[in-house]
Amino acid sequence: MTYLVAAAERRSAAELPAEPARLRRDFRRFNLPVQLALAAATDVVPAAEDPASMAVVSLAPCQNGSPELYRWAEAALAAGSAGRFGATRMNPTHTLHVIDNLALSAFAIAYGSDGYCLGVGGAPGQAWCGMEILCERLAGGREREGLLMAGDQTRVADATGSRGVALLFSAQCRPYAALGRPVELVAIEHARRRSPSPVTAHAAAGLCDFLGAVARQGAGPFAYEVPAEQSDGTDHVTLVLRVA
Amino acid sequence: MNAAAPHRVVVTGCGAVSAVGATAGAFWEALLAGRSGIARLPRFVAARLPVTVGGEVAAVPVGRADRDVVLANRAIDEALDVAGLGRSALGFIWATGLDTYQEGDRGPVFRPAGSCFAALAHPFGEPRRMIAAACAAGTQAIGEAYWHVRAGHVAACVAGGSSCMLSPFYIIGFAALQALAADDGDDPSSTCRPFDRRRRGFAVSDGAGALVVESLDGARRRGAPILAEIVGFGMSQDRFDLNRPPEDGSGAERCLRRAVEDAGLTPGDVGAVNAHATGTRAGDLAEAAAIRRFFGDVWTEKPVSSLKGAIGHAMAAAGALEAVAAVATCRTGVVPPTVNLGDPDDGCELCHVIGRPRPDDGVRTVLSASFGMGGQNAAVLFRRLA
Numbered sequence: 125m126t127y128l129v130a131a132a133e134r135r136s137a138a139e140l141p142a143e144p145a146r147l148r149r150d151f152r153r154f155n156l157p158v159q160l161a162l163a164a165a166t167d168v169v170p171a172a173e174d175p176a177s178m179a180v181v182s183l184a185p186c187q188n189g190s191p192e193l194y195r196w197a198e199a200a201l202a203a204g205s206a207g208r209f210g211a212t213r214m215n216p217t218h219t220l221h222v223i224d225n226l227a228l229s230a231f232a233i234a235y236g237s238d239g240y241c242l243g244v245g246g247a248p249g250q251a252w253c254g255m256e257i258l259c260e261r262l263a264g265g266r267e268r269e270g271l272l273m274a275g276d277q278t279r280v281a282d283a284t285g286s287r288g289v290a291l292l293f294s295a296q297c298r299p300y301a302a303l304g305r306p307v308e309l310v311a312i313e314h315a316r317r318r319s320p321s322p323v324t325a326h327a328a329a330g331l332c333d334f335l336g337a338v339a340r341q342g343a344g345p346f347a348y349e350v351p352a353e354q355s356d357g358t359d360h361v362t363l364v365l366r367v368a
Numbered sequence: 369m370n371a372a373a374p375h376r377v378v379v380t381g382c383g384a385v386s387a388v389g390a391t392a393g394a395f396w397e398a399l400l401a402g403r404s405g406i407a408r409l410p411r412f413v414a415a416r417l418p419v420t421v422g423g424e425v426a427a428v429p430v431g432r433a434d435r436d437v438v439l440a441n442r443a444i445d446e447a448l449d450v451a452g453l454g455r456s457a458l459g460f461i462w463a464t465g466l467d468t469y470q471e472g473d474r475g476p477v478f479r480p481a482g483s484c485f486a487a488l489a490h491p492f493g494e495p496r497r498m499i500a501a502a503c504a505a506g507t508q509a510i511g512e513a514y515w516h517v518r519a520g521h522v523a524a525c526v527a528g529g530s531s532c533m534l535s536p537f538y539i540i541g542f543a544a545l546q547a548l549a550a551d552d553g554d555d556p557s558s559t560c561r562p563f564d565r566r567r568r569g570f571a572v573s574d575g576a577g578a579l580v581v582e583s584l585d586g587a588r589r590r591g592a593p594i595l596a597e598i599v600g601f602g603m604s605q606d607r608f609d610l611n612r613p614p615e616d617g618s619g620a621e622r623c624l625r626r627a628v629e630d631a632g633l634t635p636g637d638v639g640a641v642n643a644h645a646t647g648t649r650a651g652d653l654a655e656a657a658a659i660r661r662f663f664g665d666v667w668t669e670k671p672v673s674s675l676k677g678a679i680g681h682a683m684a685a686a687g688a689l690e691a692v693a694a695v696a697t698c699r700t701g702v703v704p705p706t707v708n709l710g711d712p713d714d715g716c717e718l719c720h721v722i723g724r725p726r727p728d729d730g731v732r733t734v735l736s737a738s739f740g741m742g743g744q745n746a747a748v749l750f751r752r753l754a
Contacts, residue, residue: 150610184500186482188467197469200537201476209536210416219541220610222466224481224500229742232605241605242508243744245464245498247482247489253497260521314494325482358490 126259126270126309129298131335132167133328134160134288141166147234154230155190155221160288161275161328162227162234168292171301172269175235179267181254182228183274184246186325190221194280227273239267246276248323249356251330252363255291256312262295269294276327287328289335297368302339306368310345314359323357330354334363341367377517377599378753380524380592381451381580383443384692386679387423387573391446395679395689396696399704400725404557404678406571415536418543421556422534423573423680433472436464436484440530443576443688444488447526451580451592458580459522460492461513463505463529465684469537479532481684488530495522499684502740503644504603505529506577507687511601511748513581524582528688534574542572545611547648560681561708562645562674563652563716570646573680577688579695584753596698597753599733600633602626606743612650613743617658620737623745624662627735631749635663638670638749639731640703642690643718644739645674646681655739656716671731673721677707687738691748694734698752701728 137159140151147166151159161182169175189197192215200212220226225243232241240261244254251274258270270293278285293309300307330350337348350361384391387405388398398405405423411430412420424430428439440462448454464484469476482498489496495516499509506529513527542548549559549569561567587594604626606619613619628635641659645652660667675690682689697703703726712720737747 153610182500184482186480188480197537200540201469204415204536205475207414208416209540210418212540214540214544216544216546219545222541223502223741224466225502225505225740225742225744226610228501229605229610229744232607232743233609236607237605238607241603241744242512243500243502243505245482245485245500246480247485247498250482250498253495256495257497260519264519320490323486325480356486356489356496358496359494 125295126262127294127297128291128300128307128309129294130168130171130292130301132164132290133332134164144234147230150230153217153220154226156283156286157185157275157277158227160286161273162230164288164290165231165271165273168290171292176237177239178269178271179240179258179261180228180231180237180271181242181244181257183244183251183254183327184224185276186246186248186327187277187280188222188246189280191281191283193218193221227275246327248325251327252312252350252361258293259309262293274327274331278326287332289328289331291331307338308366310366311364313362313364317358317360320357321352323355324353343367374518375520376584376597377514377581378584378587378597379579379595379695380582380587381447382595382692382695383446383578384689385425385427385439385443386575386689387425388679390427392692399675399678399693402705402707404707406557406559406680408556417536417539419539419548420551421559421571423571424534425574431471433470433477435470436479436532437487439532439574440488440576443578444526447578447580453524453580455491456493458492459495459525460489461497461499461509461525461527462488463499463509463684465531465533468532469535470532501744502742503683503686504738504740504744504746505684507736507738507746507748510579510691511746514598514601517581517583523586524580526578527581528578529684530576531683531685532574533683534572538572549647558708560647560677562647562676562706563656563712563720564709565711565713567647567652569648570676571680573682575679575682575685575689577685577692579691594753596695596750598748599751600627600631600749602630602747604745608743610742613654615654617654619743620655620658620739620745621661623747624658624735624737627747627749636666637733638735639733640670640697641672642694642734642736643672643674644737646676653715656718659718668719670719671703671721671726672718673704673706677709690736694736694750697731697734698750701731703731
């Protein structure tokens, strides 16, 4: 069984966590989506029994990069069209803004992760795959807790729509901090759509909306229909939950 | 599928598209011949890039915006043909690397890695999972597929990875990180020199590698060709630094150890290692240390080879292409040489395969390892089916 026990959402890097110190030092090297994912993860870690041994699944941004990298790419494209691509220079730190697994690595360094760690790619709908993977891990008894974190942005040019989110799951029945009651994730069901539907590529937005729906629930069974645009466009996804 | 008992898991199809061959067979022949696919690229010379060499896949020419999808599908189609399966009944666990620009009719076209994955994944059944583990992604995808089939969650998966990152953007980016081997002399084929004293970094390449991973029972029922068995998967985090591994290779060693423990074997049972070894100074040293610690006293007897001198570093595809080679070694017993390795560096002492393939002397079990940026490690253990 899988229970949602804590969650956090971040929309601003104004107050990044000061601890762990190692993470604080590394923050400046990341783009905003990765910063926000890590900040949200840091918010929920205190609810974990043993952060080092829990399963960690990190969703890569669907919109990688940063305003700094975007400006460089624009300049490079202009230089390239004039046959002067090689004249452009990149700040090495900005190269990191496109690497897909850095949130996971930074988290592992900060918290000494020695359990299952997986980076899931930035394709539409992969958030539900990440959640499914954690359910499999907890159901298999391989870990007792699992963290899912994601950060993304709507537009790379100015990092608008940046959000970070983290969800902590446990195999033990514990109350969800936001409701004060246990929230069990019973199943994740898939049904193939007759035809593909349009999707919105944002790794964190779907999880944030899901948390909003959970927060509005009273006791009892609850089926959360993932909006089509937040799925992978191929499957209809339903999260089956039970609020105690 | 019965989720109660673990299933034995086998590989029933392989596909490869690389700088040295556009099929798994051509790829393997080139590796045995010690050929390098690293060449000077006129488009990089014309753009006056700081590095002008790379491992380009000639079979899928540059110049179409959907090259990333075409290249991946070539490897997937080949693997499915060998296995005799179609996409709709299979899961898909795949890595597509990082966002890129492809050359379109009107200039460079931005191609998010997620969009490439979505295009590839749509025809497949459940699950459709995209793996993001930097240079370890292809190996991680295969390991995840192995665990998934072993647990009975799915009967069969296509697993592997593809990458089209041989573009000016990544050449400049990796050059800024001082990870690339700079141009040197008139022989671009010797650019990447894994474990060698003269190594200077890696060469970026494109490619794709695909495996069909399914249960042994299912494969036997279908009468499918069984190319190798997958018996173990391990992963670890270095937990050390975003840009460099610990010098003692402890994170990598933990990963190798977990792969053999997952198989219920010991390091002594491993016949050979297909190393990650990209030709960087720090990475190769750490990996050599990890392999020696892993094997202990018997490291001098366990052949190790790296493919990066032949095919360059295909990023998300690297581990998948290396898995295709590992499967071939399991089938034939032959270990390909590490191209461009002539003088192993101090600290890189291993039982290297130099100059020519190591003939079949009983190698049946191969550990294929990948170590990604940020300290993400993955290793899959393949074995000839007894």
